[in-house]
Amino acid sequence: MDEIHFETPIHIARQLCPDSNKCSKRSQEDHLESYSHPGIRDIRLLCSIPGHVMSRHYMNLLKKQENVVRAVQQHSRVRLIFLKYNNPVVKENVGKLIEILVEIEFAKTNTRGKTSADADSEHKISMMEKRLQSPIEGRDIEVIHEWTTKIARASIGLSIEKAGIGYSVDPILETDKHVFSILGPHLGHYYGDIVITFKQEIMFHPDANFTIQAGTSFFSGNIYRHRQWTRDSGSEAKRTEHFHHSKLHCSVPRYEYATTLELVASAGFEHQSMDVNLETILENWISVDSHQILEGHLPQLIPLDYVDRVYIPKNTFESLLPEAQQSAKGAFKDSLVITRLRQ
Incomplete structure (x- = not known):
């Protein structure tokens, strides 16, 4: 070579x-x-499914048309069209067509106070399509229509009915700009029945980090009750600062030593003994609330190819519409694990 x-x-x-x-x-x-392994690529292809796991902050951004337009333009299928017709005029006209289509979807849902799409919207679309018909193939125009409409409707739905608890402290700590996760056993049943596990390499992303306990426990002061070797300033501003200074990252050397010392100390404190081993730590992990487990703060937009497993109870899966069931099976394939019925 x-x-x-x-x-x-x-x-x-x-x-x-x-x-x-x-x-x-x-x-x-x-x-x-x-x-x-035979038959498995060492360097695998990118996931063909364009979906993402996103933070609550990112969902809030989808209230604005310009952010939805940007989301459409960043979609892998639409980006291929931009690359295929690498011409400034074509790109500008495709961008305008996307803006018009997004505006129509927002108008339909009365998001901007309108009861219907503008009377000249169809005329605008027709004009833009005529400009694009010469350089762009008809199928590519259909793709732009299809994915712009899908993404706009999904974005509007997410901005109206956002997922997650949306705790008021999250914006103060800026944890709403991350996808929350737990590094360790998750025994809290207040987050729903569907469990997603991510591949380990997501923790090496520059925007990822984790803390020894949930960020909210810093703000409330609960962490100082469980970790009495740390000092509570009593000030919400200082507690917030302490939270940010306590963040660990898997690319920083010896992060595992700092984490281990914290786990040993917390398990020893719970058992009132310094005779701590791995079994003691594991026993402690499954006896405390999930907010006392390592809390991971993942990037705000995670492609689906970073999802390792999706666990969903059989009764929950069967309650989904047939289209949603097929979509989940198509997106996650063998990574979708349908568990037995919950009692």
Whole structure:
């Protein structure tokens, strides 16, 4: 092969898995990152499903038309059209068509106080399509219509009925700009029946971090009751500052030592003993509220190919519309785990 190629790109050699085709860990992401397997790409293709897991702050942004237009333009299928017709005039006209289509969807839902789309909206669309018909294939115009409408309707729905609890303290701590997660066992049943696990590498993203307990416990002062070796300033501003200074990142050397010391100390405090081992920590983890477990703050927009598993009870899955069931199966395939009925 080209010697210059080997001098510039990074190449990571992986050993062939000793179990080869009979490997029972072919669905485990950390194992696939360490060993090569027949029939599985070492460098896998990007996920073809364009969806995302998003933060509550990002959902709030979807109240504004310009942000929905931007979301459409960033969609993988629409971006392919921009790349295919790499012409400033074409890009400008496609952008205007997207703006008109988004405006129509907002008008339909009365989001901006309108009861119907503008009378000249159809005329505007017709004019833009005529400008685009010469350089752009008819199917690509259909794709722009299809995905703009889908994304606009989904965005409006999300902005109206946002997911998550939406605790009032989250904007103060700026945790609403992240996707919340728990590093460890999640025994809290107040977040719904569907559980999503992410691949480990998401924690190495520059926008990801984690804290030893939930951010809200810093603000309320509860963390100082569980970790009496830390000092409570009594000020909400100082507590917020303490929360930000307590963030850990998996790319920072020795983060695991700092985390381990915290886990040992907290388990020892709960058991009133310094005789702490791994079993003690695990027992402590499954006996406390989820807010006392490591809280992960993930990037505000996570592509679906970072999802490792989706667990959903059978009765919840069967309550979904047939279209939603097929969509979930198509998006997550073997990663979708339908569990037994909840009692």
